[in-house]
Amino acid sequence: MTPTIVIIVIFLYFLLLFGISILTSEKGEKQSQTFFTANKSSKWYLVAYGMVGATLSGVTFISVPGMVAKGGWGYLQFMMGNMLGYLVIAYVLIPLFYSKQFVSIYEYLKDRFGVKASKTGALFFMLSQTIGAAFRLYLAALVLQIAFFEAFNIPFAVSVFVIILLIWLYTFQGGIKTIVWTDTLQTTFLLLAAVWTIYTIGSDLGLTPSSMVQTISESEMSTIFNWDWKSPTFFWKQLLAGMFITISMNGLDQNIMQKNLTCKSKGEAQKNVLSFAVVFFLSTVVFLSLGVLLYEYAGYNDILIPAKADELYPTLALNYFGTFTAIVFLLGIIAAAFSSADSALTALTTSFCVDFLRLKNGIESNKKRKLVHIGFSLLLFVVIVVFRAVNNDSVVSDVFKAAGYTYGPLLGLFAYGIFSTNQIDDKKVLVVCLLAPILSFVLNTFSKELFFGYQFGFEILLINAGLTILGLWFISKK
Template sequence: MTSTQVFFVIFFYFLLLLLISYLTAEKGENQSKSFFTANRSSKWYLVAYGMVGATLSGVTFISVPGTVGKSGWSYLQFMMGNMFGYAIIAYVLIPLFYSKKLISIYEYLKERFGMTSYKTGSFFFLVSQTIGAAFRLYLAVMVLQLAFFDDYNMPFWVSVLSTILLIWLYTFKGGIKTIVWTDTLQTSFLLLAAIWTIYTITNELGMTPSSMVKTISMSQMSDIFMWDWKAGNFFWKQFFAGIFITISMNGLDQNIMQKNLTCTNVKEAQKNVLWFALAFFVATVIFLSVGVLLYEYAFANNIRIPERTDELYPTLALNYFGMFTAVVFLLGIIAAAFSSADSALTALTTSFCVDFLNMGDSRNSNKKRKIVHIMFSFILFLVIVVFRAINDDSVVTDVFKAAGYTYGPLLGLFAFGLFTKRKVRDSKVIFICLLSPVLSYILNIYSIDLLAGYKFGFEILLVNASFTVLGLMLISDKK
């Protein structure tokens, strides 16, 4: 694709998002209420479908197909655990949050433990969400830099600023109400990109639908179950990690739960979560299938596999599959970037406004809310530029993984609040929540030496949460 073609694809896609923003944004004094909760009037099926794109993100869009060459379909073990996690969200957390009519889910911690716990929970979300959103957007902007901005010798910070400005323009007014609709559009482009890639490859290799299914199922890259208990992708590690990571990074994440809480009532929200879980599982299978076919295509045409597997899909889509497929892929990666970043930006704004500025859905809060929205847009810009300045992908990835440790204290706090009746010394909670990730990180580094060769995978989250629960027990009593 030429840079001019890339420009027009981005331009017309952005105009479409801007049109949706204009049509969905609340007019008048109720802008902040609509920004935070969409007036609790969203249709569950729209939320469920749109959340697929927001959850997939650019990381999944690019990385999941690429990792098939190394890990096969073992990622599906994690997704099986996800399904159980979403059931817990639907039947435990959704009724709790709706019964208390929460805007920010961390308001529960204020009622259960006190103000320090409340601020601590929200702070951990803000840190992890900022780093996570910046990392996901960083990967997508790198693709846009290669496809467009490099041809005009524009520095990386210009592409970052341009991307964030586009996202800010269509979210600053409509907020979560706009996100529900734009996510629906962006999910469609994501799935279209994957399905069209499958069609392109099977057509190029002369496969029928039945031979394609046979090729995928017979491939060694389609192995799902891993039974080496020491390995990071051992089945039970992945399965249980899938359950608790889903609870902590979806059920206890303002970004995801804010969308669930826009549904009309509890039953609608529960249907949304369960149908979303099923749709997300199917979407993951599609992307894993894309991964197998990408490698089959590369082998058949003697194309060198990039050292970084994340580059496999972009390399083939932009250079080997023809113009239309390149356009569809570009729309997919833009949709992935925008879908995860726009909802993250809205969630960060909501959490800070409600949890730290006590704004709620006040009719007089529009000006402050817009200032906060600009502030977090700028913070995302700075974090991405810093990632680029580090210029070491392994370091950037480690920063992203480290941000995941902040979900352990959140899981511990909510678990302790839900399953015990003990009262904690609120002022000491922040120290427990800061210490738990540090202990977990140290244990993870030395686990092979300390635990007879055992290597932690995603289940380190459970260890992190356990440290938090143990610490809370030490600073609590039965009153």
């Protein structure tokens, strides 16, 4: 695929996004309300469908197909836990957040504990979201750098700046209202890429739909359940991991919940969450099926499997499936990456404006909100450039994993707020929420020495949350 084709695809794609931005933007004093809440007018089925693309992200788009050689379909055990987590979100968190019409979900912490607790929750969200969004966009930028920018000797920093500028241009006016519609478009491209690739492989290998299903079901890579309790992919461990990680990283994450809160009622938001959970599960089945077929195709054509599983799908799509499939794949990876980055940028802006600046509607609020939006855009740019300067994938990946420790305090804060009636010393909440992940990290690092060879998996999230709850109990007021 030539650089000319790549730039045409990118140009047309963003032209479409800009068109949506113009149609969904609001002018005047209500602009901030539209940016933050979409005026509570989003259709629940559009939100549900669009959230698939934002949740899958560019990392999952590439990684899930590649992981089947090593883990089979064991990832579905985790997804089953996701389904349980979404039930908790639908019937516990959605009613909680809709009861007082919160714009930022961390307003609940202000209502329950105080201003410092609200700011602490928002701070931990912003830290994890900034690193997470930068990491995902960094991977997508690397693909575009190789596919296009390098051919014209454009430095990586310049290409990242252009990408973030484009995202800023189509989100700064309409905010979450624009995101709801662009997510719908981007989910379509993402799923289209997977389905079209499956069709291409089936055609090349002479497989009918029924024989394709048979090939997938009979493959050793399609094993789902693991009942070995010593294994890190033991069924019950994966099920609980999927449940609690979903509650923490989706239910207590402004990025995801802001979209749910754009529905006009609690009932519609619940329908959105439950239908999204089903569509997301089925989408994962599609990507796992694609993974099996990618390995079958490589084996049939004696193609050398890349050392890194994440490189399998891009390698085959860009070099072996033809120009049209390469274009569809490029659209898919762009859609997956940017649907995560644009919604993260909007959520970061919303949380900072609401939880720290306490902005409301009005012309002055619109000006400040736009400045905050620019600030977070520049912050994402700096973090991505730093990732590139480090030039060590394992270090960057470790930073991304470390950001996951911030969800423990969030889970602990909300759990303590929901399931206890105690008040806390609001001034000390930040200290508790800093100590909990630090202690969790130490326990995780030295778990072999401390616990007779035991190694933590997802349980470290629960340990982190438990330490936060314990700390909150210590600073509770009698």
